[in-house]
Amino acid sequence: MISYAVALFFLIITPGIGVLTTAGIGSSFGAGPGIRFLIGLNIGTNAAAILVVSGIAAIVLADPIVGPVLLYGSLLYLSYLAFRIGWAGARIAFVERRSAPGVLGGIGLQLINPKSYAVNTTLFSGFHFMPGDPVLEVVVKFAILNTLWVPVHLIWLWAGISLKRLDLSPATQSVINKLMALALMIVVVLAGWPRQQIG
Template identity: 50%
Template sequence: MIEFAFAVFFLLITPGPGVLTTAGIGAAYGFRAGLGFMAGLCLGGFVTMVMVITGIAAVILAVPWLRAVLLFASVAYLTYLAWRVASAGSKVGFIAAETPLGFLNGFAMQFINPKAYVVATTLFSGFAFMSDHPGWEIITKLILFNAIWIPVHLIWLGAGVKLHELNLSHRTQRMINIGMAGAMLIVVGIAVISTGGTVALN
């Protein structure tokens, strides 16, 4: 169980589209505005986990053309986000946003977020600690996951708010932008590598 908790923490603390957008909303609109988006992310993440656990995701993604469309949409979206971050100029721009993204945006994002499928598959196909009671193991994992997921996203949201308040130099801001863009591209790489040379998300 301890190994599972550590795996959850390190898988979640690394930048992905969900946490980066959460931080961007915090930077642009403040802490409270990001909570609705976070709620959508949380529910969307729960649904994707259920889809992975029950095998629904595997059945849907068994359709070759649908797999290709979903992977293309995910990679294109993450690459676009990386470009937005890298080209944010002198602004500390995790994700530029003209209006706050709300609950539905957060909910929908998880379905085209390859990291959500990779994380769910990794966590629920391994780290068995209640082999004799698989049902209770799944419930325990879901509780532990969310007990870590919520604070991690609150930390990213708070980081966005804090960065908005700092008066950083142009060079430092630019380095942050490029670093975050690089992290986004790593997420894209994970999505592609996880396919094992085929077009799949999980």
């Protein structure tokens, strides 16, 4: 159980699509929108885990047509989120400041987040500590997942909000937002790259 918790901690604290988007929304839009997005992100995380545990994710992603469509669709959506974060504080005439993705945006992000499925597959298919009761083991794993997931993501959100509270100049805030968007795009490219190579 301890090895599972340690692995989970390091898998979710490393910069991935979820935490980078959370920090970016906190920096670009503030606490309220960030919390709403985080609620959706948590719902989406648990939904993705359920899809992995039930085997539905493996069946859908293995389909030669549906799998690639979902992959490239998710990469396009993630690129769109990066754009919204990158230009949220920019004073550019042809880019309108838009509202942050809400609860539904958070749910959608985790349901198409490649890292979410990879992490959940690793965590739920390994680290067995209750071989005599696999159902209880899954329940305990979900409890540990949420116990660690919530504070880690709140820390990332706080980091983003802290940048916003510094009352930086519009130009500086714009640069920060664009750097966060760039970091998110790097993660998106890395998420898609291995599968592109296979194809």
